[in-house]
Amino acid sequence: xxxxxxxxxxxxxxxxxxxxxxxxxxxxxxxxxxxxxxxxxxxxxxxxxxxxxxxxxxxxxxxxxxxxxxxxxxxxxxxxxxxxxxxxxxxxxxxxxxxxxxxxxxxxxxxxxxxxxxxxxxxxxxxxxxxxxxxxxxxxxxxxxxxxxxxxxxxxxxxxxxxxxxxxxxxxxxxxxxxxxxxxxxxxxxxxxxxxxxxxxxxxxxxxxxxxxxxxxxxxxxxxxxxxxxxxxxxxxxxxxxxxxxxxxxxxxxxxxxxxxxxxxxxxxxxxxxxxxxxxxxxxxxxxxxxxxxxxxxxxxxxxxxxxxxxxxxxxxxxxxxxxxxxxxxxxxxxxxxxxxxxxxxxxxxxxxxxxx
Numbered sequence: 001x002x003x004x005x006x007x008x009x010x011x012x013x014x015x016x017x018x019x020x021x022x023x024x025x026x027x028x029x030x031x032x033x034x035x036x037x038x039x040x041x042x043x044x045x046x047x048x049x050x051x052x053x054x055x056x057x058x059x060x061x062x063x064x065x066x067x068x069x070x071x072x073x074x075x076x077x078x079x080x081x082x083x084x085x086x087x088x089x090x091x092x093x094x095x096x097x098x099x100x101x102x103x104x105x106x107x108x109x110x111x112x113x114x115x116x117x118x119x120x121x122x123x124x125x126x127x128x129x130x131x132x133x134x135x136x137x138x139x140x141x142x143x144x145x146x147x148x149x150x151x152x153x154x155x156x157x158x159x160x161x162x163x164x165x166x167x168x169x170x171x172x173x174x175x176x177x178x179x180x181x182x183x184x185x186x187x188x189x190x191x192x193x194x195x196x197x198x199x200x201x202x203x204x205x206x207x208x209x210x211x212x213x214x215x216x217x218x219x220x221x222x223x224x225x226x227x228x229x230x231x232x233x234x235x236x237x238x239x240x241x242x243x244x245x246x247x248x249x250x251x252x253x254x255x256x257x258x259x260x261x262x263x264x265x266x267x268x269x270x271x272x273x274x275x276x277x278x279x280x281x282x283x284x285x286x287x288x289x290x291x292x293x294x295x296x297x298x299x300x301x302x303x304x305x306x307x308x309x310x311x312x313x314x315x316x317x318x319x320x321x322x323x324x325x326x327x328x329x330x331x332x333x334x335x336x337x338x339x340x341x342x343x344x345x346x347x348x349x350x351x352x353x354x355x356x357x
Contacts, residue, residue: 091342092276094283095335095354099234102193102280102341104271106241112253117212123261126254129208131155141209144262149227154181154205156221174287175199187223187238189277190269194226195287196280196333201227206235211254220251225264233264241270279341286329294320296327301336304353311339312347 092101123142130137131153139147170179171188173195181204182188194202206225211218224236237252244252252268259266299318303309309317315324328351331337338354339345 090338090340092273092340093338094279094332094341095338097341099193099197099267102272102276103267103269104241104273106268106270108253108256108268109249112249113257115214115250116254116257117214118257122212125212126258127210128258129155129210130206141258141261144258144264147207149203149206149225149233150201152203152206154203155208156205171195173199173202176201180204183223184238186240186269189272190224190236190238192280192284193277194224196283198229199226200229203227209255209258211258213250213254218247218251218254220255222255233259235259235264235266236269237267238269244268244270274342275344276341279339279345282345283329283333286326287333290327290330292327294323296320296324297331297336300324300328300331301353304337304351308350308352310347311345311349311351314351 124140126141128139128141128144128147130139130147132148132151134153136155166184168181168183169188171182171191172179173191175195175198180191180202182191191202203225204223205221208219208221211220222235223238226234226236228234235255235258237255239248256266296318300314303314303317311328315321315328318324328337331354332339332351335354338352339349343349
C-alpha cells in the first residue's frame with residue numbers, strides 16, 4: 001500500500017521540485033518535460049492512477065509514447081496536470097462563481113426567528129410599502145410576486161449632511177448602464193460585485209417591510225433588490241458583522257421570512273471572503289467598453305487556449321504587453337478569462353480560458 005501511495009505522489013513531488021527551478025512551464029527543456037510526463041505515466045501503471053495529464057498507455061508502452069512526444073505535447077500535458085485541475089482547485093473561480101462564494105456567510109439564528117409572530121396567514125398581515133410616481137402603495141407579503149418592480153422608486157431618499165457617519169453616493173454599473181444610489185462604502189462594494197455578476201437591474205431601498213414580533217410591530221427597509229437575467233430576485237441587507245445588534249438581527253430575520261415567502265433569495269452582506277473584493281476592485285478598472293484596435297484580445301485568448309499561463313507571462317506573450325494588461329483585466333471582468341479570486345491578483349496569478357470565452 002505504501003508503494004502505491006508513493007507512486008501516486010512521487011510525480012507531483014518531482015513536478016514541484018522542477019517548477020521552482022524553472023520560473024514557468026514554457027522554459028522547461030524537452031528532456032525535463034518528457035521525464036516528468038514519463039514519471040506520471042509510470043505512476044498510472046503502478047497505482048492505477050487515471051489522470052488527465054497521463055498519455056494513453058502505461059508502463060513500457062506509455063514510456064515509448066513519451067520518448068517520441070514533442071515538447072509542445074509534453075508541456076500541454078504538464079499544464080493540465082498543474083492547472084487543469086486549476087478549475088477544481090481554485091477557491092473562487094472568477095468565470096463561474098456566484099455571489100455565495102464572494103461574500104462572507106451570515107446565518108439567521110433560529111432563536112431570532114422564533115421572536116417573529118407568524119402563525120397561520122402571516123403573509124396577509126405583514127405589509128410592504130412601495131413608491132410609484134411619488135405615491136405610496138401597499139402590498140401584503142403574500143402578493144409581492146405581483147409587484148411591478150421596474151416601475152418603483154426608492155422608499156427612502158438618500159441624504160448628505162455634514163459629519164454624517166456613512167458615505168452615500170452613486171455607483172455606475174456596466175450591466176445596467178446607469179448609476180445606482182448607495183448609503184455606505186459597504187453598499188458600494190456590493191453594487192460592484194453585482195455588476196461583475198451581470199445582474200439585470202438593482203433597486204435601492206425597494207420597500208418598507210412592516211412585521212410583527214413578540215414585543216409588537218416594527219418596520220425595516222432592505223438595502224437592495226437585485227433582478228437577475230433569468231428573472232430571479234435577491235433581496236439584500238448590508239451591515240458589517242460587528243455592527244449588527246439585536247434589533248438588526250430581528251429585522252434581517254423578518255426580511256428573510258418575507259423573501260422566502262414569495263420565492264426570493266435573501267442575504268445579509270457582512271463582508272467578503274479573503275482577497276475577493278481586492279480582486280474585483282482591480283478588475284473593475286477596465287470594466288467599461290474598450291476599443292481593441294491592436295487586436296490584443298484575440299492574442300490573449302489564443303495564448304491560454306491550450307494551457308493556463310501566469311498573468312505576467314500571458315501579457316508578455318503579446319506584441320503589446322502594456323496594452324495587453326488593460327485588455328486582460330477587461331477579459332477577466334467579462335469572464336472570458338478566469339482567475340482565482342480567492343488569491344491576491346498579481347503577475348504570478350494563474351490565468352485560464354473562462355467559460356464565457
